[in-house]
Amino acid sequence: MKALMSLGALVGAMGLLLLAGMIFDVVPSNTVRLVEGYMPMQMLIEVACYVAGFTGLSFMLSAMGMPMPRFWQGIGFWLFFMLYLKFRVYPPIPFSVRAMYGTVSMVAVFMWISASEEDWKKFKQPIMNVLDAQTGMNKMMRYLYLVLIPILVGGFSYNAMVPKSEEPVELRTVHPAPPASTKVHGKTYVLQTSQSPYRVNPEGKYDQEYSNANIVEQGMGRLMKPNANPWDDKNQGYLKYVREGGEIFFQNCHFCHGDNLNGRGLHAFAFNPIPANFTDPGTIAQLQETFIFWRVSKGGIGLPNEGFPWASVMPPWEQHLTVDEIWKVILFEYWHTGYYPRTWD
Amino acid sequence: MMNSVTRKAGFGAVTAFGVILIATNAGTVFAQGGLPEGFKKGELAAEPSAEMIEAGKRVYFTKCVWCHGVDGAGDGPGADRLWPRPRNFNQGTFKIRHTASGELPLFDAKKPVAGQNDLFETVTHGLPGSAMPPWEGILSEEQRLQVLSFVTTQLVKDRKFTDKQSESQTILNLAELKPKAASEESKKRGSELIVEKKCVECHGMEGRGDGNAFNLKDDWGFSIQPANWHKCWNFRGSRQDPYNVSNIFRTFSTGVNGTPMPSFADNTSVDERWDIANFVNSLCERDAEGKPLPIDPLSDKPKINFVIPSDPVEGEIPADIEHEAWQKAPKRYVAMGGQITHKPRNFVNRIDDIWVRSLYNDKHIVYLVEWDDRTKSVAEAKLPWAPTQVNIDIKEQEPKTGEEGSIASNQNKYAVYNDAIAIETAVKWKELPSPIKPRYLFGTNEQFPVDIVKWEADGSVRAFLGTGWDKDFVERDTYEENLKVLKGEWKNGRWYVMIQRPVGNKKDQDYDEDTFFEVGQYIPTVFFAWDGHNGDAGRKMAVSAFYYTFMNPPIPQETYIYPVVIAFGVVLLEGWILTRRANRKKGKTL
Numbered sequence: 001m002k003a004l005m006s007l008g009a010l011v012g013a014m015g016l017l018l019l020a021g022m023i024f025d026v027v028p029s030n031t032v033r034l035v036e037g038y039m040p041m042q043m044l045i046e047v048a049c050y051v052a053g054f055t056g057l058s059f060m061l062s063a064m065g066m067p068m069p070r071f072w073q074g075i076g077f078w079l080f081f082m083l084y085l086k087f088r089v090y091p092p093i094p095f096s097v098r099a100m101y102g103t104v105s106m107v108a109v110f111m112w113i114s115a116s117e118e119d120w121k122k123f124k125q126p127i128m129n130v131l132d133a134q135t136g137m138n139k140m141m142r143y144l145y146l147v148l149i150p151i152l153v154g155g156f157s158y159n160a161m162v163p164k165s166e167e168p169v170e171l172r173t174v175h176p177a178p179p180a181s182t183k184v185h186g187k188t189y190v191l192q193t194s195q196s197p198y199r200v201n202p203e204g205k206y207d208q209e210y211s212n213a214n215i216v217e218q219g220m221g222r223l224m225k226p227n228a229n230p231w232d233d234k235n236q237g238y239l240k241y242v243r244e245g246g247e248i249f250f251q252n253c254h255f256c257h258g259d260n261l262n263g264r265g266l267h268a269f270a271f272n273p274i275p276a277n278f279t280d281p282g283t284i285a286q287l288q289e290t291f292i293f294w295r296v297s298k299g300g301i302g303l304p305n306e307g308f309p310w311a312s313v314m315p316p317w318e319q320h321l322t323v324d325e326i327w328k329v330i331l332f333e334y335w336h337t338g339y340y341p342r343t344w345d
Numbered sequence: 346m347m348n349s350v351t352r353k354a355g356f357g358a359v360t361a362f363g364v365i366l367i368a369t370n371a372g373t374v375f376a377q378g379g380l381p382e383g384f385k386k387g388e389l390a391a392e393p394s395a396e397m398i399e400a401g402k403r404v405y406f407t408k409c410v411w412c413h414g415v416d417g418a419g420d421g422p423g424a425d426r427l428w429p430r431p432r433n434f435n436q437g438t439f440k441i442r443h444t445a446s447g448e449l450p451l452f453d454a455k456k457p458v459a460g461q462n463d464l465f466e467t468v469t470h471g472l473p474g475s476a477m478p479p480w481e482g483i484l485s486e487e488q489r490l491q492v493l494s495f496v497t498t499q500l501v502k503d504r505k506f507t508d509k510q511s512e513s514q515t516i517l518n519l520a521e522l523k524p525k526a527a528s529e530e531s532k533k534r535g536s537e538l539i540v541e542k543k544c545v546e547c548h549g550m551e552g553r554g555d556g557n558a559f560n561l562k563d564d565w566g567f568s569i570q571p572a573n574w575h576k577c578w579n580f581r582g583s584r585q586d587p588y589n590v591s592n593i594f595r596t597f598s599t600g601v602n603g604t605p606m607p608s609f610a611d612n613t614s615v616d617e618r619w620d621i622a623n624f625v626n627s628l629c630e631r632d633a634e635g636k637p638l639p640i641d642p643l644s645d646k647p648k649i650n651f652v653i654p655s656d657p658v659e660g661e662i663p664a665d666i667e668h669e670a671w672q673k674a675p676k677r678y679v680a681m682g683g684q685i686t687h688k689p690r691n692f693v694n695r696i697d698d699i700w701v702r703s704l705y706n707d708k709h710i711v712y713l714v715e716w717d718d719r720t721k722s723v724a725e726a727k728l729p730w731a732p733t734q735v736n737i738d739i740k741e742q743e744p745k746t747g748e749e750g751s752i753a754s755n756q757n758k759y760a761v762y763n764d765a766i767a768i769e770t771a772v773k774w775k776e777l778p779s780p781i782k783p784r785y786l787f788g789t790n791e792q793f794p795v796d797i798v799k800w801e802a803d804g805s806v807r808a809f810l811g812t813g814w815d816k817d818f819v820e821r822d823t824y825e826e827n828l829k830v831l832k833g834e835w836k837n838g839r840w841y842v843m844i845q846r847p848v849g850n851k852k853d854q855d856y857d858e859d860t861f862f863e864v865g866q867y868i869p870t871v872f873f874a875w876d877g878h879n880g881d882a883g884r885k886m887a888v889s890a891f892y893y894t895f896m897n898p899p900i901p902q903e904t905y906i907y908p909v910v911i912a913f914g915v916v917l918l919e920g921w922i923l924t925r926r927a928n929r930k931k932g933k934t935l
Contacts, residue, residue, distance in 0.1 A: 154915075249411075254411075259411070
């Protein structure tokens with residue numbers, strides 16, 4: 001038990017040092033990388049580690065005869081959480097969202113410290129002591145608070161009232177509802193029933209199993225399967241079309257969506273929000289192939305009215321590409337990211 | 346010892362130009378064994394294992410082949426629309442190295458040690474300012490070494506990394522050369538040396554890469570441009586650490602193979618190179634306090650603030666940039682990307698950022714826009730289409746032209762049009778709920794149009810109305826008399842343009858067509874920019890995302906009064922609590 005706790009204490013102390021380093025810009029905040037797509041899980045695990053660390057720390061401190069008062073434990077944990085959100089998480093979260101998390105965590109901390117009558121008393125005690133001011137130290141504290149609190153409150157309200165120009169928070173519809181059908185180059189495609197004409201096996205038959213077996217492997221690098229090189233001249237069917245799709249992608253799409261399809265292309269930094277990241281499990285992996293067909297063909301201009309705030313400058317690719325080319329590009333995008341398109345059944 | 350020799354040579358140079366040649370030649374600095382100062386002899390690395398090479402092939406054909414091509418000749422499907430073109434590996438010419446000019450870069454498949462593995466670092470950090478992204482976090486360290494094993498053994502065809510007969514390694518000993526403090530004295534000496542060493546001939550008087558920008562070609566005959574020292578985040582060798590002076594020192598010491606940038610190792614001392622590096626580094630854009638700009642780790646460019654504040658001034662808005670009001674006005678970085686929705690699409694975008702400041706008074710608002718453009722372009726040719734035309738049916742360059750027809754080989758051969766800048770603001774933005782912006786590039790529809798003000802290098806300023814993504818503009822002749830160009834000057838590779846427009850009022854202006862600027866409100870604003878020598882004209886241009894113009898209100902009096910009132914209230918509250926507590930303890934109730 002003790003060994004476990006001291007391990008926890010070590011983790012806690014190290015974690016705190018790391019966070020302090022990030023706050024004072026000694027340690028770059030990307031020392032431990034937040035991996036795209038896994039970020040929420042990663043953050044939860046990190047916070048869990050911290051909590052375990054704090055448990056260990058407080059256990060060790062009380063074992064050494066220097067227990068931390070409940071009062072400071074509560075405040076300390078809440079402060080930690082706010083600092084973690086502000087300095088660890090990248091890209092930064094806007095203040096309004098942090099305020100929301102702050103309130104929720106404050107409620108949680110309150111529930112924790114007021115779980116039993118005794119705990120609550122312990123928490124209240126230091127406040128009461130200062131209020132009653134029996135000792136000289138507490139008296140000093142009381143006068144200090146008497147002066148400091150009005151100054152702080154005044155300062156905050158001044159800060160809040162001075163006109164500021166912070167960026168307004170923008171929300172965005174991620175996957176707007178698609179129409180039932182879409183008309184591209186004069187032909188109507190029903191989204192429910194249309195199929196990619198290039199998801200075919202070497203015999204030329206539509207074959208999802210075959211294509212799924214030949215996409216790149218998940219895991220670091222997302223490399224192609226050893227025997228499924230689209231650049232092999234002998235390819236027929238799926239892999240041949242993947243290569244053709246890749247050629248179109250690298251002539252038209254990578255400028256924004258990036259060489260690795262992660263939305264970090266050459267021009268991406270200029271746009272807001274940055275272009276879609278196909279390697280994120282929340283984008284094409286969640287959608288049907290025909291949905292992508294509709295989005296690619298119609299672009300930002302084709303977004304429905306509820307697709308506020310219309311922040312996409314994606315061109316309607318039907319103006320630059322043929323239907324075949326669009327299907328091939330989509331085929332390539334799924335191949336390169338190693339995802340399967342969602343199916344209707 | 347060596348240092349003092351060259352320092353003397355340096356002083357001599359300042360006093361008389363004639364002395365320079367003799368002094369620097371005499372002072373040409375060689376350390377032991379005829380190596381340039383700061384360099385040491387190195388060993389060629391061992392050949393990577395066959396497994397590494399085979400594994401690397403798989404990485405190459407998943408990730409790299411699309412630009413660098415099947416044979417590594419830099420001719421993949423993506424190549425023809427890129428400038429700079431992807432590297433042709435066949436000749437073994439690599440830009441960013443620790444090795445002497447002309448030598449192969451450092452690569453050891455077993456040793457990913459920082460500073461000792463040039464190619465590994467290039468793949469890891471990418472080459473900013475080109476299409477080569479950083480592969481760290483995408484490919485594992487192992488995979489990066491594997492793919493380089495494949496490239497260096499199979500795709501570099503004219504040279505061999507392990508051939509002791511023909512290859513040597515003379516390595517810049519950067520780890521042991523402590524950077525010289527960037528003192529005023531050092532920077533001053535650097536600023537003299539860049540004239541003396543003729544850096545300014547290509548990089549320009551202010552280092553904006555505007556010197557001999559036009560006639561430079563790389564080893565393959567493609568047009569190439571000297572680096573702009575003010576955008577250190579675009580230095581190919583910046584290694585995602587753009588304000589690090591060591592990167593500049595390295596590039597200056599080893600040169601950039603395959604380009605006209607030579608190595609200066611033979612005719613400068615280490616001390617002089619630090620002075621030059623310090624000076625070049627000091628030119629990179631910094632914030633108002635002179636601190637490096639914060640760099641966004643996701644894009645490796647300066648972090649963007651989407652609000653462009655405009656400060657109030659009393660009376661006339663000054664047209665002089667040196668005026669105190671302009672010097673105090675916050676300067677914002679606006680990122681620009683190529684316009685690739687409408688034909689002709691701008692795949693190669695030469696204006697990748699502009700800097701915007703703004704001031705307003707009760708009648709007008711002025712934007713001061715500054716941007717780097719290596720060439721001043723005033724139209725030589727007549728625009729083949731009307732300036733209002735949005736849908737242009739034009740034949741674009743084919744994506745599969747081969748080297749002959751590619752963008753890189755035709756760069757700088759375009760008909761020259763006007764350099765230009767345009768500011769697009771939303772009309773009736775108030776009727777769109779706050780963070781909602783007008784739709785797409787050129788306005789939503791007839792009901793929510795945009796107001797476009799365009800300045801061109803021939804001095805003209807015009808106003809247009811955009812009524813939809815694919816609708817032709819409407820030229821607004823009646824509005825143009827309200828616009829005024831306070832300044833339009835090109836100097837040493839940078840445009841300084843000041844455009845004044847009315848803030849708008851119901852009496853003189855038209856609410857349905859003009860943007861009304863209101864104090865304390867977020868007004869959606871977009872910038873367009875054209876580089877005339879890049880063939881930019883019509884919709885071939887650079888575009889920004891939506892920014893907000895925000896006219897800072899003067900601080901109202903209540904801001905000073907209320908906090909005091911609130912603080913006083915808190916004091917009263919405190920008194921009440923304390924009295925209550927004290928009474929309670931005495932057993933009294935209130």
